[in-house]
Amino acid sequence: xxxxxxxxxxxHVQEGDSTNFTCSFPSSNFYALHWYRWExxxxxxxxxxxxxNGDEKKKGRISATLNTKEGxxxxxxxxxxxxxxxxxxxAPLNTGGFKTIFGAGTRLFVxx
Amino acid sequence: DTExxxxxxxxxxxxxxxxxxxxxxxxxxxxxxxxxxxxxKPPELMFVYSYEKLSINESVPSRFSPECPNxxxxxxxxxxxxxxxxxxxxxASxxxxxxxxxxxxxxxxxxxxxxx
Numbered sequence: 268x269x270x271x272x273x274x275x276x277x278x279h280v281q282e283g284d285s286t287n288f289t290c291s292f293p294s295s296n297f298y299a300l301h302w303y304r305w306e307x308x309x310x311x312x313x314x315x316x317x318x319x320n321g322d323e324k325k326k327g328r329i330s331a332t333l334n335t336k337e338g339x340x341x342x343x344x345x346x347x348x349x350x351x352x353x354x355x356x357x358a359p360l361n362t363g364g365f366k367t368i369f370g371a372g373t374r375l376f377v378x379x
Numbered sequence: 380d381t382e383x384x385x386x387x388x389x390x391x392x393x394x395x396x397x398x399x400x401x402x403x404x405x406x407x408x409x410x411x412x413x414x415x416x417x418x419x420k421p422p423e424l425m426f427v428y429s430y431e432k433l434s435i436n437e438s439v440p441s442r443f444s445p446e447c448p449n450x451x452x453x454x455x456x457x458x459x460x461x462x463x464x465x466x467x468x469x470x471a472s473x474x475x476x477x478x479x480x481x482x483x484x485x486x487x488x489x490x491x492x493x494x495x
Contacts, residue, residue: 301483310469311422313483356421366435367484369421
């Protein structure tokens with residue numbers, strides 16, 4: 268999967284705002300999609316593993332949905348907090364490559 | 380704290396030096412990876428080892444030489460590097476091969492490499 272696009276590239280929100288980001292990928296040969304959270308000076312941490320069309324996953328205030336037919340996944344953050352500030356990476360895997368190729372990420376800044 | 384340990388945390392080397400990066404995990408994972416990360420860019424895959432055998436080499440120059448002595452250890456041997464090779468080198472592991480659906484990557488904190 269070479270054409271992984273994440274939007275927006277960066278996002279500035281106020282504490283308490285809800286926000287969402289998009290990951291777009293080719294729908295052919297879809298196998299799985301992982302979301303990672305990457306804080307400055309730390310290593311990326313897996314947030315969600317999504318495999319089926321229509322999957323919805325939730326962890327606290329963060330949730331994600333998956334549409335494999337049209338090739339996109341949304342990540343939602345409800346009531347953003349300053350500690351949510353990080354880069355959110357989308358990583359789809361295809362059956363042909365069996366590789367984790369990361370999108371460029373969405374950089375989220377939450378202001379107190 | 381990460382369960383994937385990388386050493387050293389920082390490394391400065393000259394273009395004629397030979398050095399090695401080390402990575403260790405004790406989670407019983409059978410797949411291990413090297414990624415390279417440049418400033419403001421996402422990690423780029425370099426190598427994948429699955430069950431201690433090299434399964435993916437992303438056309439990485441031969442001045443980078445990976446080695447997997449056993450299922451818990453992964454090394455990256457460096458020789459005759461160029462200044463443009465300066466980057467953060469991340470090691471990761473997962474339960475099985477990259478093909479497993481429910482097996483995300485567990486990353487180490489990386490080695491910050493500077494080539495002078």
